[in-house]
Amino acid sequence: MSTLHQIDRRKFLAGTATLALAATMPSTGWSAPERNRTYIVASSVDGPVFTNVSNANYYSPGVDLRNGFMYATEPLFYYNLYKDEVIPWIGESFEYAPDFKSVTIKLKKGVEWSDGHPFTARDVAYTYNMLVDNGKNARNMRDAAIVSTKVASATVVDDQTVRVDFTQPDPRHMFQFGISYFAFGLQWVPEHIWKDVADKTTFTNFDLAKGLPVSTSAWKVVSTAPSEIICERREDWWGAKTGFRPLPGPERIITVPSGSRDRVAQLSVSNMIDISADIQDAQLIQELLRQNDKLTTFSGAENPLGNLDWWPVSVFFNSADERWNDVRVRKAFAYAINAKQIIDVAFAGAGEPSRGPFPAFPPLVKYIDLIEDSAKKNDVGVYDLAASEKLMLEAGYERDGDKFWSKDGKRAGGDMHGLALLNQIGPLVQQQLRRGGFEVTFYSTPDSSKIMRSGNCPLVLSGHGNSSIFDPLATLEAFHSKNFIPVGKPSLYFARMQNPEYDAAVDPIVALKPGDPAIDEHVKKAMDIWYAAVPEVPISQHIHRLPMNQTYWTNWPGTSNPYMPPAPNHVATSTYIAHMVKPVS
Amino acid sequence: MLITLATRLAMLFSMILAAASLNFFVPRLTGTNPIEERLAEIAGQGGGSMTGVEDMVRSYTERFGLDRPLWEQYLDYIGSVLRFDLGYSIANYPTRVADQIAAALPWTIGLLGTTTILAFLIGGLLGALAAWPRAPRIFRVSLPFQMVLAAIPFYLIALVLVYVFAFRLQWFPNGGGHQLGVERTLSVSFVLDVLYHSLLPAFAIIIASMGTWSIGMRGMMVSIQGEDYMTFAEAKGLKPRRIFLHYGVRNAMLPQITALALTFGQLITGSVLVEMVFNYPGIGTLMFQAVKLSDYFTINGCVLILVLVTGVSMVILDLIYPLLDPRVQVGHG
Secondary structure, three states, rough: HHHHHHHHHHHHHHHHHHHHHHHOOOOOOOOOOOOOEEEEEOOOOOOOOOOOOOOOOOOOOOHHHHHHHHOOOOOOOEEEEOOOOOEEEEEEEEEEEOOOOOEEEEEOOOOOOOOOOOOOOOHEEEEEEEEHHHHHOOOOOOOOHHHHHEEEEEEEEEEOOOEEEEEOOOOOHHHHEEEOOEEOOOOOOOHHHHHHOOOOOOEEEEEEOOOOOOOOOOEEEEEEEEOEEEEEEOOOOHHHHOOOOOOOOOOOOEEEEOOHHHHHHHHHHHHOOOOOOOOOOOOHHHHHHHOOOOOOOOOOOOOOOOEOOOEEEEEEEEEOHHOOOOHHHHHHHHHHHHHHHHHHHHOOOOEEOOOOOOOOHHHHHHHHHOHHHHHHHHOOOOOHHHHHHHHHHHHHOOEOOOOOEEOOOOEEEEEEOHHHHOOOHHHHHHHHHOOOOOOEEEEEOHHHHHHHOOOOOOOOEEEEEOOOOOOOHHHHHOOHHOOOOOOOOOOOOOOOOOEEEEHHHHHHHHHHOOOHHHHHHHHHHHHHHHHHHHHHHEEEEEOOOEEEEEOOEEOOEEEOOOOOOOOOOOHHHHHHHHHHHHEOO | HHHHHHHHHHHHHHHHHHHHHHHHHHHHHOOOOOOOOOOHHHHHHOOOOOOHHHHHHHHHHHHHHOOHHHHHHHHHHHHHHOOOOOOOOOOOOOOOOHHHHHHHHHHHHHHHHHHHHHHHHHHHHHHHHHHOOOOOOHHHHHHHHHHHHOOOHHHHHHHHHHHHHHOOOOOOOOOOOOOOOOEEEEEEOHHHHHHHHHHHHHHHHHHHHHHHHHHHHHHHHHHHHOOOOHHHHHHOOOOHHHHHHHHHHHHHHHHHHHHHHHHHHHHHHHHHHHHHHHHOOOOHHHHHHHHHHOHHHHEEEEEEOOOHHHHHHHHHHHHHHHOOOOOOOOOOO
C-alpha cells in the first residue's frame, strides 16, 4: 500500500505512454526507393494484409504465392495465350517423345542462382524427383501428389538437358508443370541448398541474411512485412550477363495487399500503385480513367475495360442436391436468367454473355464455334419466362401465394453463394430468378467460399476454376465423374456432375495432343451431353478490370500489344510483366 | 497486500483457465477440418489440384495432433498455454502463432491503445466540463453532437474521413501503417511516418468513441456536485480549477477507469473492422483471417491474448486504484 503511494502518478503515466509508443515500432532495415524506379503492385490476397511473409517455400502447404515472393521466381518457359506462343526463359526448348511418355527439356546456358551457383539440369531433375518421392511416401508437400501421379522420374542427360519420364502418355505435361502461365508451372529449387534440408515441410526457405530465398530471378527479396514485400533488382542477373535480356526497368518492386476495391481505386488514382488486382466494377474503372488520364486498362478506355480471364461466370447447380434432379427444373431456371441485362446493368454493357464453360481465348474459339449449334439447340442464353413456366408446370410445380414455384410444399430455388468479387451481379441474378418464380437468395460472406467448396448450398455463382486455356480438356474434366467429391468434402468443381456417357466422350481426349483435329469430335459429343444435362447456367465471360498507371511505367500489356494477361494474382506471369514495363523517365 | 495480490493472481489464473477451455472447444464445434479447408483454398487459387489432398490432410492432421481424442488434445493445449507455447499456425504453417501475434500486436496497441486513451481523456474532459457550471456554454451545447457521433460506428466515420481527407483533399494517406517501401526502423522519420499514417484512423476512433466517455463522465460529475467534499472545497476558498480537477474530476472518473480497463480487453475484438478499413496489420486482422480459415491455434492464441489483456488490466487496475483514490485501501475492499 505505502509502496504504491510512493509511485509518482505523472511518472507512471509518462512511462506507460512511452512504452505504448515504443511498442508501435516494427523493425528491419531498408532505404526509401525513388518512385520513378519503383514498381508498385497491389496484389489480391485473402484479407487486408499478407500472411506467412517469412515463408518462401513454394511447396509448403501454407505459402501464398500471390504476395511479392513471386518476383523472386523464374520459369523455364512462359506462355502467351493471345498468340498461342511458348516463350523460352531459363529453358531453351522441349521435345516430347513420339509416344508422349517422356519429354526432354533443354536449358539455357549461363543461368545462375543468386548465390552464384550455376542453374543446371540437376536442379530441374532434383525438383521433380523430390516431389515424386514425397508424393509416393510422405505426401505432405504441395503439388507432390499430382506430380507423382504423372511423373515416374527425371534424369539428368547433361548439364543443360533433363529427361522427364511419365507414368502414362501425357501430351499436356509441359502445360501443367513446365510452362508458367496463370497459376500453372512448378517452381525450381536449387539442389545444392535443398538436398541438405531434412524436413522440407518445415523449411521456410527464408533467411534474408543468408541470401534465402536463392533464385535465378532478376529480383531478390530484401524485406517482408504483412503490409508489403520488397524485392530489389539484382545487377548481377544472369540474363543481362549472358545478353539474353537487358536488366529490367524496375529497380525495386513493392507488392502490397490490394485490400478493398475502394482502397485499390484510391491508390490507383493517386499514383501510389502502378498495377492492381482486379476491381471488376466497370463504372468505377470509367470513373478512375476520368479522374486520372495516366490510368489505362488492357483495352484502354474501350469496352470491356479489361482483358478476358479464364473464369467464365455461371450459376452452378449442385447436382448432389436432390432439388435439381429434374432436368426440366434446371432448364426452366436457366430460361429465367437474362444474361444480357445482367451485363448491361452490372457492367455498363462492358462484357459479353458466355455460351458455355469455355473462356473465349484464341486457342479455344474454334471449339466454342464448334459447339454453337448445340448451344442454340438447347436455348443457351435464351431468356424466356413463358418457356420457363411451361417446363415448371410439366415438372408438377404450381405457383404459391407469393408467386414462387412450389411442389409438395417445397419451393424451387435455394441459397446461392458467391465470392465478393461477384457481388455486383449476385443480387441481379437473385432478382431475375425471383421474378421467374424461383426463391433464390444470394449470399457473399467470408464463409461463402468454404460453403461453395463443401457443396453445402444448392446453387453457386462463380467462375470456372482451373479452366481451359490452350485446349478444351481442363474445362471438360471439371465435369468428369472422376472429379466428383461428395457433399461435405471440399471440391473445386461446384457442379459435382456425374455422367458416365459424358466421361466416355471426354476420356479419349487425354491421349491426344493439344490441337489434334481428332479432339473436335470428342468435344462436340461431350458438349452435346453437357448442354442437355444443364449442369450450370452460363452468364458472362469474365473480364479482369484492373487499372494500370502510366505515370512512371509504360508498355503495359494491351489490345495492341497483348504479350501477357496483366493480373498480378497470376503468380506465374507477374514477373514477365515486370520485365516488360519501361520507365517513363 | 501480498495476500490481496495472491488472491487477485489466483482469480486471474482461474479466469484464464476457464476462458482457455472455452476457447479450445468453441472453434471445434464448427466441425470444419481446418487443414482440408486450407488446402482446398490454396488449390482454388488456380492451377491447383485436389489430387492427394486427402493424404496431405491425414499427414498434417497427425502432425498437429488433431487425430487424437479430444480430451488428449485438450490436456496438451492447457499444458501448452501454461508454458506460453501457442504452437504452429495451421493456415500459415510453419509460422508459429506467437510470431504472428508478436508481429501484429504492436500495430493494434499503437493504434487502438493510443486512441482509446486519447478518447478517454478528451471525452472525459469534455463530459466533465459539460457538467461543470462554471465552464463555457459551448461544452454543454456540444454534448448532443458528441452523442450523435457516438451513435455512428467508427468504421463509417473512417470511410467518410478517408473520402474527404485522403481521396479528395489528399492531405492524409488512405491506408496502411506507413509509406510504401520506407525503412522500418526506430528512426525519427519512420516514427513520424507511422504517426502521420495513424492520424486518420485515430481521428475516426476518437471522434466516434469520445462521446460515450463524455456522457458517462458528465453523469458522474453531476452526481458528485452535491457531495459534502465539493461544498467543503468551495468553503475553503480553493481555486475553481483545483476544485474541478482535484475534487470533481478525480472522484467522478473512478467508474470511468474501471470501464477503461474493460475496454482494453475489447481492443482486439473491436479492432477488426478498423483494421480492415485501414489495412492495418494488427491483431484484429489476424483473428479475422484465422476465423475465416478455421485456424484453431491462431484463434486460440488471439483469444488468449484478449483474455490476458482483460485479466491483467483488471489486476493492474485493482492495484493502482489507491493511486487514483486514496480512500480505497488495497486489502480492505
